Amino acid sequence: MSSIRYALLSLLAREPLSGYDIKQHMNNRLGPFWKVGSNQVYPELAKMEKEGLVKLQGVEQHAYRPARKVYEITEAGREALIQWTIEPGELERIRDxxxxxxxxxxxxxxxxxxxxxxxxxxxxxxxxxxxxxxxxxxxxxxxxxxxxxxxxxxxxxxxxxxxxxxxxxxxxxxxxxxx
Amino acid sequence: MSSIRYALLSLLAREPLSGYDIKQHMNNRLGPFWKVGSNQVYPELAKMEKEGLVKLQGVEQHAYRPARKVYEITEAGREALIQWTIEPGELERIRDxxxxxxxxxxxxxxxxxxxxxxxxxxxxxxxxxxxxxxxxxxxxxxxxxxxxxxxxxxxxxxxxxxxxxxxxxxxxxxxxxxx
DNA sequence: ACTGACATGTAATTAGTTACATGATTGA
DNA sequence: TCAATCATGTAACTAATTACATGTCAGT
CATH class of the missing domain: 1.10.287 (Helix Hairpins)
Structure with a gap:
């Protein structure tokens, strides 16, 4: 049901990103379509890593700043995303x-x-x-x-x-x- | 924030209804626009009654069936609804x-x-x-x-x-x- | 001196969904 | 006999929002 995991995968399928990047992409570029908070992004990334849908590509350390953890999508993640994409879904309602x-x-x-x-x-x-x-x-x-x-x-x-x-x-x- | 209370009031502003009626109206007539579950309707009606936004118009008893509690909107409820209606709101995003x-x-x-x-x-x-x-x-x-x-x-x-x-x-x- | 960008995360709260519980009756 | 309609409500769960916490640096 929860589509936020697929939103994250959709971005990671295009390029490796950190949790922070994902949040920025969503809230700026895809703004009016999707939005996420950090509370959703970080735990979901951790969960997906455990499930093998994404993996840590590397950790960048820029001086004083907190470690920047960059994730990339795995083959399993890609397949899960494709599966979801071609899976028939319900019509959504207009909420406004x-x-x-x-x-x-x-x-x-x-x-x-x-x-x-x-x-x-x-x-x-x-x-x-x-x-x-x-x-x-x-x-x-x-x-x-x-x-x-x-x-x-x-x-x-x-x-x-x-x-x-x-x-x-x-x-x-x-x-x-x-x- | 929660607009479900205003959805209920919007219907009650037109005619007195029971919780069951409201649910039916929403899910059938206004189907693709709004939807509610009984878990939302009944507690919200009770809460609004306490706050004086709606009041019990009467209770119908049809033989074996559970009592049918019909609510009507109060003047305070009407005003709260009008207030909300003319209050500026944020643009919503397209969730699909x-x-x-x-x-x-x-x-x-x-x-x-x-x-x-x-x-x-x-x-x-x-x-x-x-x-x-x-x-x-x-x-x-x-x-x-x-x-x-x-x-x-x-x-x-x-x-x-x-x-x-x-x-x-x-x-x-x-x-x-x-x- | 203060705000905002960077970067991670947790906690608390509210909104929303799905499932359960009761129980007689009507129509397939 | 089985499902659906009427009619109320509760319980359990998932999703989403808002606020908090930390900490440095760059620009106003």
Whole structure:
């Protein structure tokens, strides 16, 4: 059930990383998609190491700093990840509190509601801009001669984000028009 | 933080309901948006009753069955709900394991991946059909002379669902084309 | 002098899921 | 006879968030 282990493996399948790196990747680059706390990352890495899905590649020691433990994925880890990827899954539900707020919009004065919607819309526009930037960047890194370039997969995910943000913005506009 | 209490209040703001009704409404009508278990509903109702956000409207006893406790929202509950609705909130992230699977698609043989995508697409098409049905139904119930009809708010939410499912299906088609 | 980046981790709390328990009735 | 519906609730577990703890250096 818990997909956080697969999130970690997904990153490690691309390059060896430390727990700290993983956290940074998730929270910065993949920000709006996935997020983890250090409390999840470190214990999960330790657990996966015991199970042989990842292994310590090395420990870097930079002067005063705590040891930087870099992990790499093992063959078993790669297989577990592939297995999970092709395993059929349930449809997930849309969890967004703002939808619940809109469900209650009949209770609220229209002006107040419009303010709210404008604010959410603005935030989605921001995210859209970030995604567009990201796609541009990824496209430059893409190797078109390699049909198995992981960058292509990254682009697909970000493209979902772009579509999603556009949808959200359009929907917000419709809501405002209705009120 | 916990929005389940507001989900319950959102339903009770429209009509008095029992815990069982709430669960049914959530899991059937609002299925893909919100879901609750009985373990969440009953304790939360009890807690809200203590806090004066809801009150027992009456207890129905149908022969052999357990007593049916019907709750209604109080003025304080209504105000708490309105307050929450107009309170600014954080943007939520998109949590969908399938996106993570697509992020790993470079690891998998294209045929396998296409199978997966087709299946997910089929499920989203199903959900789209259900939403379209729902909107039709709601539109018939809508009272256009009443600018504060809660049905209008319901329609807005389902319309989001429709847009979302269409986006998902379109994105799946693009993915398949790429592979 | 203070904040933030680096880097690991633990502890405490809250949210959410799955399973269990009861028990008569209706329909397959 | 077996599963499903109605109706309440508890118990056990897993997942996720927030806060804490340590410690140095670089920049404001």
């Amino acid at each position: 509190d703002f939808l619940l707020k809109v469900y209650n919009s009949w209770l609220v004065e229209p002006e107040k509601m419009i303010e709210q919607i404008e604010e959410i819309k603005r935030q989605h526009e921001e995210r859209l801009a970030a995604y567009l930037e990201k796609v541009k960047e990824l496209t430059q890194m893409l190797d078109p001669s390699n049909s198995k370039d992981p960058i292509a997969s990254s682009i697909s995910v970000v493209e979902f984000g772009i579509k999603y943000e556009r949808l959200y913005i359009e929907w917000c506009d419709n809501l405002i028009k209705k009120l | 394991d399938f996106l993570l699977k697509v992020y790993n698609s470079w690891l998998v043989e294209p045929e396998k991946m296409i199978e997966q995508i087709e299946e997910i697409k089929r499920q989203h098409e199903e959900r789209l059909a259900a939403y379209l049905e729902k909107v039709k139904e709601l539109t018939q119930m809508l009272d256009p002379s009443n600018s504060k009809d809660p049905i209008a708010s319901s329609i807005s939410v389902v319309e989001f669902g429709i847009k979302y499912e269409r986006l998902y299906i379109e994105w799946c088609d693009n993915l398949i084309k790429k592979l």
